[in-house]
Amino acid sequence: MKERINAIRNMEPSDALIKAEGWVRTKRDGKNVTFLELNDGSCLKGLQLVIDKSEFRNLSILDSITTGCAISAEGKIVKSEGGEQGVEMACEDITLIGECPSDYPLQKKRHTVEFLREKAHLRARTNLFGAVTRVRNTMAYAIHSFFQENGFVYVNTPIITASDCEGAGEMFQVTTLDLENVPRTEDGKVDYGKDFFGRMAKLTVSGQLSGETYAMAMKNIYTFGPTFRAENSNTTRHLAEFWMVEPEMAFCDLYGDMEVAESFLKYIFKAVLDKNGEDMEFFNSFVEKGVIETLEHVINSPFEHMTYTDAIKILEKENSRFDYPVHWGSDIQSEHERYLTEQVAKRPVIVTDYPKEIKAFYMKMNEDGKTVRGMDVLAPRLGEIIGGSEREYRYDVLLERMKELGLNEKDYWWYLELRKYGTAPHAGFGLGFERVVQYVTGVSNIRDVIPYPRYVKNADF
Ligand code: 4AD
Ligand code: MG
Numbered sequence: 489m490k491e492r493i494n495a496i497r498n499m500e501p502s503d504a505l506i507k508a509e510g511w512v513r514t515k516r517d518g519k520n521v522t523f524l525e526l527n528d529g530s531c532l533k534g535l536q537l538v539i540d541k542s543e544f545r546n547l548s549i550l551d552s553i554t555t556g557c558a559i560s561a562e563g564k565i566v567k568s569e570g571g572e573q574g575v576e577m578a579c580e581d582i583t584l585i586g587e588c589p590s591d592y593p594l595q596k597k598r599h600t601v602e603f604l605r606e607k608a609h610l611r612a613r614t615n616l617f618g619a620v621t622r623v624r625n626t627m628a629y630a631i632h633s634f635f636q637e638n639g640f641v642y643v644n645t646p647i648i649t650a651s652d653c654e655g656a657g658e659m660f661q662v663t664t665l666d667l668e669n670v671p672r673t674e675d676g677k678v679d680y681g682k683d684f685f686g687r688m689a690k691l692t693v694s695g696q697l698s699g700e701t702y703a704m705a706m707k708n709i710y711t712f713g714p715t716f717r718a719e720n721s722n723t724t725r726h727l728a729e730f731w732m733v734e735p736e737m738a739f740c741d742l743y744g745d746m747e748v749a750e751s752f753l754k755y756i757f758k759a760v761l762d763k764n765g766e767d768m769e770f771f772n773s774f775v776e777k778g779v780i781e782t783l784e785h786v787i788n789s790p791f792e793h794m795t796y797t798d799a800i801k802i803l804e805k806e807n808s809r810f811d812y813p814v815h816w817g818s819d820i821q822s823e824h825e826r827y828l829t830e831q832v833a834k835r836p837v838i839v840t841d842y843p844k845e846i847k848a849f850y851m852k853m854n855e856d857g858k859t860v861r862g863m864d865v866l867a868p869r870l871g872e873i874i875g876g877s878e879r880e881y882r883y884d885v886l887l888e889r890m891k892e893l894g895l896n897e898k899d900y901w902w903y904l905e906l907r908k909y910g911t912a913p914h915a916g917f918g919l920g921f922e923r924v925v926q927y928v929t930g931v932s933n934i935r936d937v938i939p940y941p942r943y944v945k946n947a948d949f
Contacts, residue, residue: 490507490508490509491506491507491508492528492530493508493510493526493527493528493530493531493534493535494530494531495530496508496535496565496575496577497531497533497535497574497575498574499565499575500565500575501564501565501566501567501575502564502565503564504564504565505562505563505564505580506562506563506564506565506577507560507561507562508526508528508535508537508560508561508562508577509528509558509559509560509561509585510526510527510528510529510534510535510558510559511526511527511528511556511557511558511559511613512524512525512526512553512554512555512556512557512558512559512588513525513526513527513534513555513596513613514555514596515553515554515555517550520540520541520542521538521539521540521541522538522539522541522550523536523537523538523539524536524537524539524553524559524561524579525537526559526561527613527618529612529613529618529621529622531622531766532615532618532619532622532766532767532770533766535576535577536568536570536576536577537561537563537576537577537579537582538566538569538576538577538578538579539579539582540578543580544579544580545580545581546581546582549582549583549584550582552584552587553582553584554587554588554589554590554592555588555592555594555595555596556588556592556594556613557584557585557586557587557588558584558585558586558588559582559583559584559585560582560583560585561577561579561581561582561583562579562580562581562582563577563578563579563580563581564577564578564580565577565578566578593607593610594607594610594611594613594614599614601616601933601936604616604617604936605935605936605941608939608940608941608948608949609949612939615770616770616774616775616931616936617936619764619767619770619771619929620925620929620931620936620937621939622764622767623760623764623767623768623771623925623928623929624925624937626759626760626763626764627756627759627760627921627924627925627928628712628921629759630755630756630759630760631712631733631752631756631921632712633755633759634752634755634756635708635710635735638708639708640708640709640710640735641702641706641708641709641710642709642710642711642712643695643698643699643702643706643709643710643711644711644713645692645695645698645699645702645711645713645734646692646695646698647691647692647713647714648662648685648689648690648691648692649689649690649691649692649698650685650687650688650689650690650899651697651899651900651903652690652693653692653693653694653695653696653697653848653850654693654694654848655848655849655893655895656693658693658717658718658719659690659691659692659693659716659717659718660690660691660716660718660728661688661689661690661691662684662685662689662690662691663683663684663688663689664683664684665678665682665683691716692715692716693715693716693717694715694732694734694918695711695713695715695732695734696734696736696850696916696918697850697900697903698711699711699734699736699916700736700879700903700906700914700916701902701903701906702736703736703737703738703914703916704738704906704910704911704912704914707737707738707739708735708736708737708738709735709736710733710734710735710736711732711733711734712731712732712733712734712921713731713732714729714730714731714732715729715730715731715732716728716729717730720944721944722943722944723822723934724932724933724934724935725822725870725871725923725926725934726934726943727922727934727935727938727941727942727943728942728943728944729941729942730920730921730922730934730938731920731921731922731938732918732919732920732921733918733919733921734916734917734918734919735748735752735916735917736914736915736916737914737915737916738912738913738914739912739913739914740878740913740914740915741861741878741913741915742840742852742861742863742877742878742915744915745863745876745877745878745915745916745917746791746793746838746840746863748917749838749863749865749874749876749917749919750790750791750838750865752919753786753836753865753873753874753919753924754786754787756924756928757783757786757787757928758787760783760928761780761783761784761787768780771929771930771931772930775929775930775931776869776929776930776931776932779928779929779930782868783928785835786835786836789835791835791836791837791838791865792832792833792835792836792837792838793837793838793840794828794837794838794839794840795839795840795841795859796820796839796840796841796842796843796859797816797841797859799820799824799828799837799839800814800815800816800818800820802828802832803820803824803827803828806827809827810823810824810827811823812824816843817843817845817846818846819846820839820864822871825866825870825871825872826868826869826871828866829866829867829868829869829871830868830869834868835868836865836866836867836868837865837866838863838864838865838866839863839864839866840861840862840863841854841859841860841861841862842859842860842862842864843858843859843860844858844859844860844889847860847862847877848862848877849886849889849890849893849895850877850879850880850886850903851877851878851879851880852877852878852879852880852881852913853880853885853889860877861877861878861915862875862876862877863875863876863877863917864876865917867923867927869926869927869930869932870923870926870927872920872923873919873920873923873924873927874917874918874919874920875917875918876915876916876917876918877915877916877917878913878914878915879913879914879915879916880907881907881911881912881913881914882907882911883904883907883908883911886904886907887904922934922937922938925937925938
């Protein structure tokens with residue numbers, strides 16, 4: 489019988505022969521006994537293989553078993569002599585499947601995350617990256633479960649697009665034109681008519697605009713896919729390629745939007761605490777002390793709410809402590825977000841009703857004509873993890889706003905038509921998947937919660 493190691497570790501001792509496959513993490517060689525720790529990614533702790541040299545059939549193979557090699561082991565599950573693990577394998581036979589020479593970079597010792605980033609093809613074999621990978625998996629599954637259980641339809645919005653959803657001009661261009669020899673029109677401009685799509689095309693920064701079109705038919709939808717931003721931000725919370733979850737709900741206002749965001753986050757946190765106990769204990773001990781208690785606290789208490797205007801009043805009093813002092817109208821930056829969540833509320837905070845100047849064109853205008861129905865969910869340690877809003881669903885108001893911002897209405901003709909044919913209030917948000925994985929695990933750099941991070945000057949692997 490062949491089982492994954494997480495299942496084997498939960499077996500009762502018996503005389504049945506069990507087979508385990510995986511990679512050797514450590515080898516301890518004694519005079520009479522050799523101990524191997526075998527890991528197959530199914531759980532944090534490995535299976536201890538105990539080889540009694542006086543009885544082992546295949547002694548000659550032991551010399552070739554080194555840290556990192558791939559093996560298949562056979563034996564009986566017995567109660568563990570050592571205190572820590574419940575059971576171990578009394579190993580009777582081993583087949584060496586893939587040897588691992590001594591230049592294997594992940595020898596038994598602590599490696600820095602910087603070193604491991606350079607070994608990104610191997611780093612999933614470490615405790616840290618194994619745990620991150622499993623937690624990320626649980627979260628992705630929980631995201632789908634939450635929406636599926638609540639009647640949302642999963643929609644795949646395009647990756648290649650012509651519209652800049654956030655209007656920030658931070659898009660990567662997609663082209664098959666020969667950059668050494670760009671075709672030009674008569675007036676000297678690049679002739680995109682000759683490009684693959686017959687027009688300029690980009691990688692999407694958000695699936696929202698297309699998501700809205702489907703919400704206006706299916707009522708509640710969500711997307712979960714890669715998004716791209718050519719931001720020149722060399723920080724611990726920015727990637728050039730990241731995954732975003734974007735629900736969109738018709739017949740919904742900002743309050744409904746915030747309610748969904750809060751119960752959604754709590755659902756994901758709970759799923760991880762329920763399913764990844766061992767991994768979370770690891771993060772709690774070695775990565776971010778207290779992270780489990782924090783998540784439990786967050787699940788059991790309501791998020792704090794405040795308007796942008798109130799947030800600025802609080803922050804202005806503390807301006808002397810900030811690198812970037814604020815006043816009404818300024819962008820709330822990471823240091824301010826952290827102050828609000830860590831010092832003021834001591835939990836996640838939802839900030840609403842931002843000045844229109846610092847938010848995207850599609851947000852619904854408030855009566856005051858100055859602020860829009862946007863909301864950001866801010867989390868301690870990280871700042872913004874969700875950005876969302878009620879959408880401007882009134883044709884004339886939206887058109888006016890687009891003109892004000894100098895957007896070409898022809899580029900958004902289909903988006904405007906949603907407001908012409910059966911418009912309805914609607915709202916949605918975008919959750920940065922990697923940011924929420926950072927929050928849950930306590931991992932401080934976003935480059936360590938995605939398998940292959942892409943950021944300025946880096947697209948290795
Ligand atoms: O706040 P943003 O820009 O919102 C939107 O894109 C909306 N269209 C979403 C919507 O309403 N459907 O981005 C949403 C979230 C942010 O709160 C942040 O968590 C994450 O995406 N994010 C990034 N994550 C990693 N690296 C980056 N460069 C990110 N930029 C945004
Ligand atoms: Mg935002």
